[in-house]
Every structure is written in C-alpha cells, then in structure tokens.
Amino acid sequence: MARWLLHVDLDQFQAAVEFRRHPELRGLPVIVGGNGDPTEPRKVVTCASYPARAFGVRAGMALRSAQRKCPEGVFLPLDMATYEEASDEVMSLLRTFPGRVEVWGWDEAFLAADTDDPAALAREIRSAIAELDLGCSVGIGDNKLTAKLATGFAKSTGKSSAAPDVGAGAAEGVFRLTAENWTEVMAHRPTNALWGIGSRIAARLAELGIETVADLMAADRQRLAAEFGPNTGPYLWVLGHGKGDTDVTTEPRIPVGRSKSETFPRDLTDPGEIRTQVARLATEVAEEMAAAGRISVRVSVTVRTNTFYTRSKQEKLPEPATDIVPIVETALRIIDRFDLERPVRLLGVRLELVPE
Secondary structure (H helix, E strand, O other): OOEEEEEEEEOOHHHHHHHHHOHHHOOOOEEEOOOOOOOOOOOEOOEEOHHHHOOOOOOOOEHHHHHHHOOOOEEEOOOHHHHHHHHHHHHHHHOOOOOEEEEOOOOEEEEEEEOOOHHHHHHHHHHHHHOOOOOEEEEEEOOHHHHHHHHHHHHHHOOOOOOOOOOOOOEOOEEEEOOOOHHHHHOOOEHHHOOOOOHHHHHHHHHOOOOEHHHHHHOOHHHHHHHHOOOHHHHHHHHHOOOOOOOOOOOOOOOOEEEEEEEEEEEEOOHHHHHHHHHHHHHHHHHHHHHOOOOEEEEEEEEEEOOOOEEEEEEEEEEEEOOHHHHHHHHHHHHOOOOOOOOEEEEEEEEEEOOO
C-alpha cells in the first residue's frame, strides 16, 4: 500500500463560515475584513468570496479599494472566535480519517495516508466537510510540495472561468500531481508557480536565464549554489524537480514568540500617545502569554512611519518573566530609543518566549 500526501484547503474559508450563519448571502460578493466598514482607513480584506474575486477583490487589499472595485460588495467584520471554532471542527473531522494530520492554519492541513486509492479518500474528505456546510479542495501528491501545488489545480478545476491547462482527467475539487505527471503539468510554467519561490527569487533566476520550471530542472546546481548560497541554491533545484518533504507532524507547533501590532486610523505624532499605545500593546500580548503560562525573555518594538520606513529594536528582559510590569517597562525603554521625527503609522510589540 502506497503512502500519499493529501493537502486539504478550505475554500473561501471565512466567507464560507459566514454563509453557514447567513445563508441568504450565498452567491453574493462577500468581503470580510476589519470591522466590516469599507470606509474605515487602513483596514484590509482578509477574505473575499468567489463572486467578489470576480470583481478583482483580493486578500490584503485595502477595504476602500475593495469597495471601489466592488460597490455592491457585502462587507462583514472579522469574527476570529467563530473562524477558530469552525477550523477546530474541520481539523477534528480530518483526524477521524486514517492517517496523520498536520494542521497548517485555520484553513489547511496535510494528511499522510497509506492507501491504494487516494482519489477515493479525497472524495470522502470533501463529502464529509460538505456535511459541515463548508467546501474544500484536495491536492494529492507524493510529497508536501506536489500535494500543495495540486490543491491549486484542484481549485481551478472547480471554477468554470478558469483554464488551468492541466490536461484531461482533472476531477472537480481534486487533483493529483506526482513525479509521474510533474513534467507535463509544471515544466512550462514560470518558476514562481512553485511553492517556495516568490517574485524576488524568480526575478533573480530570470537574470540567469532560468524562467520556467523546465529551465530550473536543467540548471547547473553549482551555478545555483554560487548565486543563492550552498543551501538555497541546491534547494531551488530540488523544488524544480518536484521533490519535497514527506514528514507529517501531528504535534501542534509551539510558538517561540508572540506579537501584537496595530495600524492606526490616523498617524500618531504625539510622543505621549505613542508611548501609551506601546504600553497597551505590550500589556495585551503580555497578558495573553501569562494566561498561556509562557515565559518571556526578550521584548521587541516595531515602528512604521507614514513613509513606510519600518524598524525594530529589541532588549533582553532583566530576567525571564511572566509578570506584565517588567515587559511593559522594557517596551517603553525601547520606544524611547527611537527617533520619532516622522508620523507613526504602525506600532508592534513582540515577545520572545522560552521554548517549551
């Protein structure tokens, strides 16, 4: 029996959760973000339903821009607690299937399963999640890279407007990508189609004459190592050949740090107000970590000005602490080290934690 990696990705997750409690919104261009007020400055879209995406609305876009692109959009506020509850519901369901589940966030997970028919398992998973009144796409691969990429094709094959060019046999919502069809599906695509290669690395590869996955497959590993370093260079070559990690970890990832930041509706110019906001952010994140029983060892403060210049400074705590007072005092000492000549757009406080 073969080992397969399945990547389960929940479709338009936050919007789909909203559809569960507001069925009348199904089929409408729903946009989730901020407090649900598209006139609110400096708030961004966190999820757009497929009808909203047809207007060009995307996650990360300013709510005001989203309203301009989609005047008929239905704007809803973020409801973190409800999304977390829905995510836990799905992940608990995935754990009822044979195999090992590694959670990667609210809306995606890997499942490692020994089966002779991974497509049948994928269809079972989709049917079970549909009973929760949610939708998902499933990518089937021989490693995490191919499974993750396959999910993208699975999502494309489920939309009539898309033309994924992945050949015959693509089932709606399920796609398989392995060494067997890697060259056929991926060779002609640009290098940034690979999970792990962003626009900057793709641009540097293009400067070397490496523009497609096929080019990367044929690239000289020594040349890649010389350009990108002894670790990253060969790793890019491995990605080009569709090789990747097959390990699935069921243990939850324990964070080594926790941060809290805020982009303000108006720029801050008063030093006293800036210190007040830093103290508030430090208090909030310190309270969260104290409640979780985590010990902090270092504090970092980030400042972003209205010119988008961003800088962070940090300081080690006098001693590891769970108490809020020394954390706030350290954060205030740090902010006093900044030269705050320009208006401040964003402030953030991060705690480095003792590993568990």
